[in-house]
């Protein structure tokens with residue numbers, strides 16, 4: 001029996017990268033996982049197939065975040081999928097992982113880009129939590145994927161970092177609000193993590209990025225999934241309102 005046997009989980013942005021590794025890990029621990037994606041159904045189906053091939057349970061849920069009606073669409077699919085498989089809409093674990101990076105200099109960012117970053121990275125997670133807590137029994141888990149960029153400066157990512165700062169505030173205030181129900185709310189802050197984008201195939205770039213970690217390597221998605229799995233389990237019952245640094249020591253200077 002895994003540590004999450006009998007639990008249900010939603011992982012947003014689980015069609016690739018950190019979300020994919022997290023969905024696979026939570027399913028390996030025994031959870032039934034809703035694999036959320038925005039635009040790539042084939043990738044989400046592959047994640048579901050990998051989980052099922054491993055003996056786990058999962059189903060895909062589509063919803064483009066950052067547009068009107070996004071969270072409603074997400075929960076329609078989620079509740080339908082849960083009900084079909086468990087007979088109820090009970091949701092034990094939410095991982096707010098879906099996110100987009102900015103990569104625009106402070107002088108160049110325009111209001112539409114800023115609004116889009118905020119809508120996907122901060123506004124959607126807020127309303128996902130608001131909606132999820134109606135389905136969550138006492139003892140639930142909410143884990144928000146933040147970023148090491150809330151702790152050190154990178155002007156190219158100022159707008160993105162602001163959205164992740166908002167995620168940390170979401171964690172702090174909901175942790176207090178949901179404490180009486182035994183629901184924990186925490187942030188996990190990755191450093192540079194190999195999410196499979198082409199830059200991670202360029203050895204000289206990877207070598208430079210690796211130097212940011214005291215372990216002299218870039219993060220693997222499984223490194224982040226492991227931190228999330230810990231927070232999702234009963235062993236983390238006394239941890240709430242925290243920012244868990246999962247950057248391989250990037251912040252140690």
Ligand code: NDP
Pocket residue numbers: 012013014015016017018019036037038039040041063064065066097098099100101120145146147148189190191192193194195
């Ligand atoms: P990826 O770009 O690899 O994956 C992003 C996921 O989010 C995909 O599943 C994508 O689904 C989904 N997604 C993106 N935009 C939307 C949208 N508008 N609506 C619905 N789904 C969407 O991301 P990473 O794995 O690299 O990052 C995951 C999280 O970790 C993010 O919050 C990111 O900010 C954070 N992070 C990542 C770091 C890194 O180095 N990789 C470092 C620090 C933090 P689809 O393609 O189907 O739309």
